[in-house]
Amino acid sequence: MSSEPPPDAFSAAGLAADLSAATISKKQLKKDARKAEKAEKAAQRQQQQPQADAEDPFAANYGDVPIEEIQSKIISGRVWTGVGDLDEAAAARSVLIRGAAQAIRPVSKKMAFVVLRESMSTVQCVLVASADAGVSTQMVRFATSLSKESIVDVEGVVSLPKEPLKATTQQVEIQVRKIYCINRAIPTLPINLEDASRSEAEFEKAEQAGEKLVRVGQDTRLNYRAIDLRTPSNQAVFRIQCQVENKFREFLLSKNFVGIHSPKLIAGSSEGGAAVFKLQYNGQPACLAQSPQLYKQMAICGGFERVFEVGPVFRAENSNTHRHLCEFVGLDAEMEIKEHYFEVCDIIDGLFVAIFKHLNENCKKELETINRQYPFEPLKYLEKTLKLTYEEGIQMLKEAGTEIEPMGDLNTEAEKKLGRLVKEKYGTEFFILYRYPLGVRPFYTMPCYDNPAYSNSFDVFIRGEEIISGAQRIHTPELLTKRATECGIDASTIASYIESFSYGAPPHGGFGVGLERVVMLFCALNNIRKTSLFPRDPQRLVP
């Protein structure tokens, strides 16, 4: 019966699994290269001689689909099944799937495997020449001539393999009846997905075995991001990023925040400082917003009580570090406060605990996927977020042998160390440090009532790295003008902002978070470029 897999499929499955194993010898690499060359030639032949297989009685069951056929010519009513939806319950069912040919494994003239991938799922498709199945040796040849990553449609019957497949693939196979190539990839890709998907452990294991595996460097990945993004861990990272944003929005909406969009093109410099991108706006000097700070405050003055914004933030800083970008996604919030900026801290507490829980509960597959390539310990956090004063923080550092200038800021190293000390003492990697010296905060930060050398401000840390800055803001034009001037900012350049506070302005506070940093630190990734879809750093503007 056509729903039964042919008997030789199973023994061959083991061979195919070996071929796909993560550790591939040098010999294998050369073999692969030769195979790729051959495949390229075969593909060329195929394209040059489309009628070559005309004598094949099953010629209609395979081939390259001409572009005319996929220019919205037909609505056939056929139903495609998602690769991720293929499970044991589908056994013996006839299905139609579309995916990228992640691996093509010729076994013999009469048999081949094609692994199709759709987003985070892969499935092994088995071709065995047989008149009953309508599969010819030419069809097998066609399948093995496909270049990796080509887009392929497969019609076939779902079957259960005798031996369980790799954890990352679906637990079923497809016995192919028809196979069509929708769009060919070039024969030799600049990045091999298997190379780009390996963990450090796999590299070490190979090295111990005297094998040399190809490493794909960060820059190469980014140069060919459209391929690099297909690795399971990248698919997972950006799905998690989407979930962080969703939960951020969902939580704040449930607390009566309104989502806003403030302009990114602004006159003057958004908050002073040199790290600003300048441009001409219809003949006027303009710049790109370094944050939505002034605008979200104006929205509060405009009566919205509580607002949030998700949008790009631009920093023309020449910071070549693992955690700085010239453009990133800001998650910003601003709210009226009745008495105390701890009201803002309480929102952050509830918000981030909700985000962490949501990820741990609803993104298990994504987290496991990242863990396979980049192993990490789950983030330790408390149900009620720990708050320490800045003074307590530097005292802890002092006791551990690190002296900090009491009115200065923490450097990256000190932050890391404090993160370790807090984790040891309080069992959390997520905490709030508040009451920073006024001198290290922006001009619009409200000074402390009891000591103007300190401010009603805070930073929030994950795994020893700052991800959130926040504060109570100054809500009177007099104090705002005074503080701007003290900070060397010409108040006339931000006149419309300062004026907003003379029309009736409520006390308020807020915070800003970098979306890429949240994902990077939650997953303990080592570089923010891993959590930015198309990162922008001082050196990189493409793709």
Add this chain to the structure above:
Amino acid sequence: MSSEPPPDAFSAAGLAADLSAATISKKQLKKDARKAEKAEKAAQRQQQQPQADAEDPFAANYGDVPIEEIQSKIISGRVWTGVGDLDEAAAARSVLIRGAAQAIRPVSKKMAFVVLRESMSTVQCVLVASADAGVSTQMVRFATSLSKESIVDVEGVVSLPKEPLKATTQQVEIQVRKIYCINRAIPTLPINLEDASRSEAEFEKAEQAGEKLVRVGQDTRLNYRAIDLRTPSNQAVFRIQCQVENKFREFLLSKNFVGIHSPKLIAGSSEGGAAVFKLQYNGQPACLAQSPQLYKQMAICGGFERVFEVGPVFRAENSNTHRHLCEFVGLDAEMEIKEHYFEVCDIIDGLFVAIFKHLNENCKKELETINRQYPFEPLKYLEKTLKLTYEEGIQMLKEAGTEIEPMGDLNTEAEKKLGRLVKEKYGTEFFILYRYPLGVRPFYTMPCYDNPAYSNSFDVFIRGEEIISGAQRIHTPELLTKRATECGIDASTIASYIESFSYGAPPHGGFGVGLERVVMLFCALNNIRKTSLFPRDPQRLVP
């Protein structure tokens, strides 16, 4: 009893309502001006002589709160009630509220009204001098000395007025026991909120009565946006905008789309054309993205199958119209298609019908609020969105006497007219026009399989104005290079984009919508500046 309103409160309520009525005579305006002057002087006196009322036994029940007290000095545990939450069920309860003093109405030395507003809700607070209530004549004087829009805390008892209050206010009053000013507004605001909140009908009625009301022009509104945003209709507009975005996200997430963020800083010009903001990026020439088009397509090539993005879009066009902005919020989506770009149209159909329903069902209060100032008919739409070919469209126009160049585009006037014709014939103000001439679409648009003079593209219209553009995209590098060249674009400037399609690219399509346009046209507002929080047009870069 303190829970009972004093007997004279009710008769005075009528008087106060008259004072607040929308039609105010010239005489009244002069009176208002004199009153404002007096209030200013009183406020100055108050600030200069803070101990003047020291002999008042109830002096502790009112006053200006010094800024030190609201610099996060205390966490009192007091509970504030939202003005919008005050209803009949709260009668006789003691409450604490904070709001902006929208109106201050002295009745006598012993009595005054203060209307407090919190976002979209207002409540009338009644002060009557009485030793029982702890209210002195000095306290009444303090209340009447407040400048409009000052931020005020009121403690008092909820009471039910005998006569129903205006539809826009809460149906209860507050019998004031304590009143404190948190932050004073300047005595004379550049915009009067009552002026900014009037409907055209109110202006007409006043004109017929020979009264002249102050109109606040669009530019003045935008110059003082932090005040203008407080009008009920603006509060409603931006809450609706937030809901449009939410529903957009929610619907697409439920259809397995992933939310992404693409860079706004890019090399070259994003899609060709002159309307691009240029800048220097660390010594390299760069520009601001005119759309996320190329990046969302690269994300599809990157294996995400279905993506959407909400983010700013920049157009350096010198278009001074009611519907163009230099920066707006783009709602973009891109998806793999199996056979036909109607798969994209189906998503749009489901998505927008869901958005319209959501607004009509869940934003009733906001829609009514906008309707009071800017009356409009609810949008007519069909459960299954109407699709017409471009040829059918120009045929309808031809039959109605408007000749259109068959291979050209529709101008604004023709679009408007077609909108009217479609509404008459099909009873809908929301429809899709598809199969546009190829020559009027961007280079990446897929030509029709049967006639390369046409394209697999569409526009979507609301009330005769285009809000969405979409199409199947070209998914092979050969055709893409050819079409770019034909359109006069140097393919080398978009090399990394074109290359993405050589690494295995699935057939796909997508669309882009302007968030501000959706809100403008759903609510039939006459100017896109009304639906942008801080609009950017060729003349406006501040605030």
